Amino acid sequence: MLTLHPEGVVLAVRAQPGSKRDEIRGVQDGSLKVTVTQIPEKGKANKAIRKQLAKSLELKISQIELLSGETTSQKKFLLRNIDPETIQTKIKKLQQINS
Numbered sequence: 001m002l003t004l005h006p007e008g009v010v011l012a013v014r015a016q017p018g019s020k021r022d023e024i025r026g027v028q029d030g031s032l033k034v035t036v037t038q039i040p041e042k043g044k045a046n047k048a049i050r051k052q053l054a055k056s057l058e059l060k061i062s063q064i065e066l067l068s069g070e071t072t073s074q075k076k077f078l079l080r081n082i083d084p085e086t087i088q089t090k091i092k093k094l095q096q097i098n099s
Contacts, residue, residue, distance in 0.1 A: 001030050002087060008063075008080040009087055013053075015073045017045035022052045024094050031074065032091065046070060053077060057090050 003010040012031040019035035026033055036048035046066055054061045059079060069075030079087060 001027060001032060001091075002084045004084065005078055008078060008082050009084050010067060011053075011077045011079055011087065013049065013069075013075040013077055015045065015049055015069075015075055017048075022048060024052065024056045024091075026095050027091070040071075043070070046075075049075070050077070053079075056094055057087065 014031040014033045016035040017040040022036045038045045038048035063080045065078045067076045
C-alpha cells in the first residue's frame with residue numbers, strides 16, 4: 001500500500017466515486033479504499049479524493065499529488081514531506097474509528 005519516494009510516500013488508493021458519502025473505508029487488496037460522492041467526470045472525483053485524503057490523514061491538499069490512475073479506480077498518490085510510519089499510524093487510527 002505504501003512505497004517510498006524521494007519526496008515522501010506513494011499511497012495506493014482504490015477509488016469508489018458516486019458513493020453515498022466521502023470517507024475512507026479501510027484497506028482492500030493492498031490499497032486504501034476511498035469513497036466519494038462526486039462522479040468521475042472531468043477530474044471531479046480525483047479532486048474529491050485528494051480532499052478526503054487531506055482531511056482524513058491530516059495533510060495539506062498541496063502535499064497530495066495524483067501520480068497515476070487518473071481514469072481508473074486504482075490510483076497512486078504521492079504524499080509529500082511525510083514518512084511512511086506516520087501515514088501508517090494515521091491509517092490504523094482511521095481503521096479503528098471506522099470499525
